[in-house]
Amino acid sequence: xxxxxxxxxxxxxxxxxxxxxxxxxxxxxxxxxxxxxxxxxxxxxxxxxxxxxxxxxxxxxxxxxxxxxxxxxxxxxxxxxxxxxxxxxxxxxxxxxxxxxxxxxxxxxxxxxxxxxxxxxxxxxxxxxxxxxxxxxxxxxxxxxxxxxxxxxxxxxxxxxxxxxxxxxxxxxxxxxxxxxxxxxxxxxxxxxxxxxxxxxxxxxxxxxxxxxxxxxxxxxxxxxxxxxxxxxxxxxxxxxxxxxxxxxxxxxxxxxxxxxxxxxxxxxxxxxxxxxxxxxxxxxxxxxxxxxxxxxxxxxxxxxxxxxxxxxxxxxxxxxxxxxxxxxxxxxxxxxxxxxxxxxxxxxxxxxxxxxxxxxxxxxxxxxxxxxxxxxxxxxxxxxxxxxxxxxxxxxxxxxxxxxxx
Amino acid sequence: xxxxxxxxxxxxxxxxxxxxxxxxxxxxxxxxxxxxxxxxxxxxxxxxxxxxxxxxxxxxxxxxxxxxxxxxxxxxxxxxxxxxxxxxxxxxxxxxxxxxxxxxxxxxxxxxxxxxxxxxxxxxxxxxxxxxxxxxxxxxxxxxxxxxxxxxxxxxxxxxxxxxxxxxxxxxxxxxxxxxxxxxxxxxxxxxxxxxxxxxxxxxxxxxxxxxxxxxxxxxxxxxxxxxxxxxxxxx
Numbered sequence: 001x002x003x004x005x006x007x008x009x010x011x012x013x014x015x016x017x018x019x020x021x022x023x024x025x026x027x028x029x030x031x032x033x034x035x036x037x038x039x040x041x042x043x044x045x046x047x048x049x050x051x052x053x054x055x056x057x058x059x060x061x062x063x064x065x066x067x068x069x070x071x072x073x074x075x076x077x078x079x080x081x082x083x084x085x086x087x088x089x090x091x092x093x094x095x096x097x098x099x100x101x102x103x104x105x106x107x108x109x110x111x112x113x114x115x116x117x118x119x120x121x122x123x124x125x126x127x128x129x130x131x132x133x134x135x136x137x138x139x140x141x142x143x144x145x146x147x148x149x150x151x152x153x154x155x156x157x158x159x160x161x162x163x164x165x166x167x168x169x170x171x172x173x174x175x176x177x178x179x180x181x182x183x184x185x186x187x188x189x190x191x192x193x194x195x196x197x198x199x200x201x202x203x204x205x206x207x208x209x210x211x212x213x214x215x216x217x218x219x220x221x222x223x224x225x226x227x228x229x230x231x232x233x234x235x236x237x238x239x240x241x242x243x244x245x246x247x248x249x250x251x252x253x254x255x256x257x258x259x260x261x262x263x264x265x266x267x268x269x270x271x272x273x274x275x276x277x278x279x280x281x282x283x284x285x286x287x288x289x290x291x292x293x294x295x296x297x298x299x300x301x302x303x304x305x306x307x308x309x310x311x312x313x314x315x316x317x318x319x320x321x322x323x324x325x326x327x328x329x330x331x332x333x334x335x336x337x338x339x340x341x342x343x344x345x346x347x348x349x350x351x352x353x354x355x356x357x358x359x360x361x362x363x364x365x366x367x368x369x370x371x372x373x374x375x376x377x378x379x380x381x382x383x384x385x386x387x388x389x390x391x392x393x394x395x396x397x398x399x400x401x402x403x404x405x406x407x
Numbered sequence: 408x409x410x411x412x413x414x415x416x417x418x419x420x421x422x423x424x425x426x427x428x429x430x431x432x433x434x435x436x437x438x439x440x441x442x443x444x445x446x447x448x449x450x451x452x453x454x455x456x457x458x459x460x461x462x463x464x465x466x467x468x469x470x471x472x473x474x475x476x477x478x479x480x481x482x483x484x485x486x487x488x489x490x491x492x493x494x495x496x497x498x499x500x501x502x503x504x505x506x507x508x509x510x511x512x513x514x515x516x517x518x519x520x521x522x523x524x525x526x527x528x529x530x531x532x533x534x535x536x537x538x539x540x541x542x543x544x545x546x547x548x549x550x551x552x553x554x555x556x557x558x559x560x561x562x563x564x565x566x567x568x569x570x571x572x573x574x575x576x577x578x579x580x581x582x583x584x585x586x587x588x589x590x591x592x593x594x595x596x597x598x599x600x601x602x603x604x605x606x607x608x609x610x611x612x613x614x615x616x617x618x619x620x621x622x623x624x625x626x627x628x629x630x631x632x633x634x635x636x637x638x639x640x641x642x643x
Contacts, residue, residue, distance in 0.1 A: 134424045135535050135556055139468040192419035192450065198474040200419060200452035211452075330536070331554045333425030333598030356633040360602060363629055364431045 030088030033095060041087060044094035045119035048078070051104045051258060052119065054112050055127025055168070056140075057303045059085065061243070062127060062251040063106040064279045069259035069269035076100040083280060086111050090119070102262075109143055113150035116157070123258055124151065124175075126161040126168045127183070127251070130190045131337070132300040133329030140167060144195050147171035160257045162250070163220045164206045170195040170215060179257050182206060182220040183250035186309070187302030189337065224253045231256070231266055239270070242277045245310035281396070286403045291379045293387045293403065297396045299328070301337035307390050308338075314346035317382040319372070321352035321391040321399070328393050332357040340365045349378045352395040375399055411437050411444045411616065414459035416485065419450045420475045421501055424556075426465030428599020429496065432608050433461060439626050440619055442612075451475060455484030460615040461494040464501030466557075466597050469512040472500040479504075479520060489522055494590045494614045498600050502585065502593030503527040503559055510559070522591050524564035530580055533558045537641045538576030538596060540584040543568060548606040550574075551584070552637045553596030561586070561595075570594055575641055590614045603634050 033040050053063045060083045067079050078097035080089045085106040094103055107115050109129070116124060126147065129140050144167045151159055152174035161172035163180040167190065172178050184206060185191070191208075194201055199212035209216035223230040227249065230236045239249050252273050259269035278284050282297045298307040311318060324330050332354050340362055348369040350358050355371055362369050372378045379387060391399060415430050430446045437444040449455050451474070455462075462485060467475060479485050489495055495505070503509035506525035511517040514529040538555045542548040551571050560580035563569060570585030570592060571578070578584030578595050585594035592611070594600055601608040605627065613619050 131424060135554075139423075141468050141470055189418070189422065193471065193474075198420075198470060200450065331424070331556065331598070333428070333554060336425030336428035336431070336599045336602070337422075356629065356636055360629050360633050361428075364428075364435055 027084045027088045027092060029095065030084070030090070030092035033091055034088060039118075041091045041094070041115075041118045044091060044098075045103065048094075048100070049102045049262075050119045050121040051102075051123045051125065052107045052112065052115055052121045053104065053125040053127070054107045054109050055125070055162075056109065056130045056132045056300060057298075057306070058127050058247055058251045059083075059106045061248060061279045061282065062125065062254055063104055065251055065255035065273055065276060066125070066258050067104045068272040068276050069255045070102060070104065070262055070264060071272055072264050072268045073102070073262065075102050078103040078105075080106055081280070087114065087118075090115060113146050116150045116154050121154075121157050123261055124154075124157055124159050125254055125258060126159060126172050127254065128162055128165045128185065128187075128302065129167040129171070130187050130300065130302040131334065132302075133331075134333075135329050135331045140190055141195055144168070144171045148174045151175040158261055160254060160261070162254070163218050164208075166191040166201060166208050166215075166217075167195050169218060173215075173218070178218070179222070179261065180218045180220040181254055181257050182223040182225075183253055184224055184246065186246065187305050189301070222253055222257045224250050229253045229256060229270075231260075237266070237270065239273075241274055243279070243283060245306060247306040281400045284400075288375065288379055288403060291382065291385060291387050293375070293379070293389055295396060295399060295403075296388065296390045297393065298390060299392050301334050304338045304390070308340075308342065311388050311390070312386065315384070316386045316388055317347035317349065317384050318343065319349040319351055319375070319378045319382070319387060319389045319391075320358060321350070321389065321395040322355065322358050323353045323392060323395040323398070324357075325353070325394045328395075335361045340367050343367045347382060347384070349381055351375070351378060352391065375402055409443075411442050411461070411612075412456075412459040413444060413446045414456060414462045414488075415446060415448045416455060416462055416464045416479070416501075417451045417475050418448050418465070420471040421465040421467040423466040423468065423500075423598070425598035426463075426498065429463050429465075429498070429601045429608075432599070432601040432605070433463075433612060436605065436608050436622065437612055437616075439622050442616065451478050455479065455482050455488070457484045457487040457491070459488055459493055461496065461611055462488060464495070464497035464504065466499035466501060468500075472504060472509070473511045473517050476504045476517060476519060486520065486522070489591060492590060494611050495522065495592070496601075496611050497593040499555075499557055499595060499597040502595060503561065505591060505593050506561070507564070523586055523588055523593060524566035525561050525586050525593075526564070527559045527561040529558050530560040530577075534577035534580075534595075536576060537637070538573065538578060538584065539638065539641060540571035540573045540576070540578060542571045542607075543587075546570075546587075546610060548604070548610050550638075551594070551596060551600075551607065552603045552634055552641075553594075553600050554598065555595045556597050557595055559595070602630070603637055605630050605634075
């Protein structure tokens, strides 16, 4: 009864928040509900099949893809589709869908231990782990250790993990049941050394092993290779996603592995994944004054590395935009971890509240650029029918607000 | 002349957030003055060459910091280079490693490299945010602007001098920030500390190669604008 009352009051607060124009109301309801009933999340999760999705990059997209891949089951699925991924966000997502037997929940990396305990998940998805917003996030070796301890203490859950990321593999290695996915690892600057003993890792292509202890890449059952997925039976299929980029292909293979754990046939799940075209505004195409603008979001060095791969080839101009508000991390040091030299030879525009930080960075990489105050000036200076926009979190949201929240 | 050799120590263990920036800034400012420059990245499974001109050490988490210290002690290349008068610039975890001891995982004291007369331990609170500090006038470097993110508290012994006095932020924890002795210099400004402090970059270069001609103003413009923007933003 208390759970019912807490969710009802929380739901009312969410409605007020939406009416007041303060976000989508997905967090405020959860916060109030939790205040009335601190174990509300456990009560709401009880009896449901919960999937927790975490990692530094790709959480929102993978959560969306898993939700799509599970849709052939025909059940209602609770999910925090707006990316509110801490305890209040998860609570709100479950209370919005009280009768959904399945929940797919994006979860902040730091909250995994507490959320594993609270929701007793059937599946935990570990995508990747790399440096991100160091001014507020935990150090990543420490984070991997906490994941490892939490998963070791949760014998009932299956972990779906990227075997190609040594930190992730070490964390998942403590779990009783693991489905290993060869999802690739583009960014390697956080995993040259063994998270178990600290020795330098032997790395060749995607394989890795420690020179001094027994830690090594586990044998995989799902593989991403080029645009193909190889399933545990060894059968290869083309992915042919609408979403662009290697990182999204990796996310899709993970989603297929989760769908398989729920008994959804691969062909049916894959058909659902192909129909996903945009996730919370990411990859959206918008026309502004005759220019087709595509919005890409990336928040940290690993994300920028993958996003730079996705950019349409020259001569399509590129607008890079960086802010350093709270959700972005207030420290712009990470800009120096990204290699921008491949942008040489194309029109590069630089915007956002911290555009001078980015300008100095590009100057060091000898990438010519022009500073712009806003998206319209970028469109004018680009002088092209197409513009690729790569922005970090709040910079992306600002452009989205200007361009209209079209999906 | 032969190239200026910038040796970046253990990017595989000591590079948490943009540490590459320091090597890139030194390289650019040397090249703009006609000095051929090479960056040598030395991973923790490689020997540290003793014949570099400027050595760079970045930040790191507790375990990598302890591992890197043990390897540098066993390797000996860095200690030899500094003994021969090479320049050493270290930030954050690297700064602590230069000292007599620092606090490792669970704050157990770990013996440092003994290159600076400092001792570090763990403080009560994590210091995270913008930092501004006025540099020792003897060094003739404009005030420092940067970002700190550490939980260290550092005390200087008689053989080290404070690099600066903080006007914003925490630094060493006693109103001072960083330390130097001879050509060894460390700071809590983390990551790409030289980006917003080209004066400090030039100090390190001049220690290695002698007096430097000024750069043409247009080569300095963006870095100066960034510096002014950051100093103005925290002065608010």
